[in-house]
Amino acid sequence: MIPECDVILSVRNAESTLGVAVESILSQTHRNLRLIAIDDGSSDRSPEVLRSFKDPRLLILTNSSAMGLPSSLNRAIDLATAPYIARMDADDISHPSRLATQLEALKRREELDLVGSSVVCMDFQGRILGQRIYPAEHSDITRRPYRSIPIAHPTWCGRREWFMKHPYDPNCLKSQDQALLRSARRESRFANLEQPLLAYRESTAVRPLATLQSRRFLARDILRSAISEGRPVAGFLGAAGTLSRWAMDVLVWASGNPRFAAHRFQPMGAELHNEWRSIIANSHFTASRG
Numbered sequence: 001m002i003p004e005c006d007v008i009l010s011v012r013n014a015e016s017t018l019g020v021a022v023e024s025i026l027s028q029t030h031r032n033l034r035l036i037a038i039d040d041g042s043s044d045r046s047p048e049v050l051r052s053f054k055d056p057r058l059l060i061l062t063n064s065s066a067m068g069l070p071s072s073l074n075r076a077i078d079l080a081t082a083p084y085i086a087r088m089d090a091d092d093i094s095h096p097s098r099l100a101t102q103l104e105a106l107k108r109r110e111e112l113d114l115v116g117s118s119v120v121c122m123d124f125q126g127r128i129l130g131q132r133i134y135p136a137e138h139s140d141i142t143r144r145p146y147r148s149i150p151i152a153h154p155t156w157c158g159r160r161e162w163f164m165k166h167p168y169d170p171n172c173l174k175s176q177d178q179a180l181l182r183s184a185r186r187e188s189r190f191a192n193l194e195q196p197l198l199a200y201r202e203s204t205a206v207r208p209l210a211t212l213q214s215r216r217f218l219a220r221d222i223l224r225s226a227i228s229e230g231r232p233v234a235g236f237l238g239a240a241g242t243l244s245r246w247a248m249d250v251l252v253w254a255s256g257n258p259r260f261a262a263h264r265f266q267p268m269g270a271e272l273h274n275e276w277r278s279i280i281a282n283s284h285f286t287a288s289r290g
Contacts, residue, residue: 003034003057005084005099005157008076010038010069014090015045017124017201019052020283024093026055030100034059035088036076041066046090070168070176077163086157091124091201093283098197102157105193113188114158116151117197120276121265124201126283128276130265132200134192141192142185146222146231151190153177155198162188172221179221196272199280 007025011018025035035055039047039062050060059079063072077085084103088094095101102115121129134150135141142149156177166184168176181190226232268276 003082004032005030005034005086005103006076006080006082006160007033007035007086007088007099008038008073008080009035009088009090010040010072010076011042011046011050011090012040012066013042013044013046015042015049017091018046018049021088021090021092021094022050022053022058024096024283025088025099026053026057027096028094028099029097030103033057033099034082036061036079038063038072038076040068040072068170068173070172071170074167074170077160077167080160080163083160084157085160085163087154089154092154093199093280095195095197095199095279098155099157101193101195101197105191106157106159109191111189112158112191113162114151114156114190115193116155116157116190117193117195119152119155119198119200120196120268120272121202122199122280126280128199128268128273128280129202131196131268131272133194133196133266136192136194138188138190141190142181145182145185146226149178149181149185149190151177151181151192152198152200154200175221179225182222182225196276199276 009021009025014021022035022037025033035058037050037058037060039050039060041063047060047062050058061075061079063075067075073087084106086099086102098117102117105115106112116134118131118133120131123129132152134152135143141151162184166180166188169179172179
């Protein structure tokens with residue numbers, strides 16, 4: 001039977017968090033799904049973690065050599081047969097009703113191509129740091145395309161035909177989600193659900209050189225995209241803003257200010273905090289489930 005939703009997951013050296021991420025998808029209240037997991041050249045126990053699951057809804061594939069995230073995701077999309085495709089990352093946790101909620105939104109609003117959601121942010125020990133709430137409607141989401149199009153990549157859920165029409169650029173190894181959203185925005189309709197449907201792992205530390213490299217890729221892509229659309233000044237300002245935000249983060253981090261992490265997140269109400277604390281606390285890797 002063709003699943004209603006294919007969830008695509010690219011894995012590389014994620015053994016410590018992978019089991020919980022997979023479990024959070026296979027435990028969704030919406031059961032009619034398939035998880036397409038592609039191991040992209042892992043050198044740790046990630047392949048063993050994947051194979052330990054006995055759920056027939058899990059399809060495991062292995063790249064013959066490391067292809068990178070965009071090429072791995074394109075491979076998974078090519079294999080998808082469901083009318084809807086959702087993204088998942090190997091170090092995050094999906095809310096139990098994530099897919100049910102997003103699929104309901106896509107069915108209710110036929111004009112939408114892609115739906116994301118707000119996210120709960122946690123550190124690598126599972127401690128909640130806060131949340132990020134993103135703009136809800138397409139016009140607000142795409143208002144500043146040369147700065148950011150805020151739809152958290154691992155929360156994406158959309159129509160298969162949209163993913164097929166808008167593949168990832170295999171040459172874009174950093175911020176490939178932003179590059180895709182920018183190129184597709186004028187012939188697409190995006191939305192974000194206010195409810196946080198995913199817990200996103202985020203380091204509270206700053207790695208200046210690694211972050212700079214990522215920001216440089218993003219700034220270059222922003223500038224290239226803006227020039228191709230005849231808006232070089234907007235592109236220059238967007239690229240400069242991307243690099244200046246990196247510099248500001250490094251300066252705040254270097255100052256030792258204890259509020260460094262706090263300014264990156266929005267506060268959560270007690271009820272929402274307790275709900276997610278329970279979800280995270282009960283997210284244990286219990287392999288060999290069928």
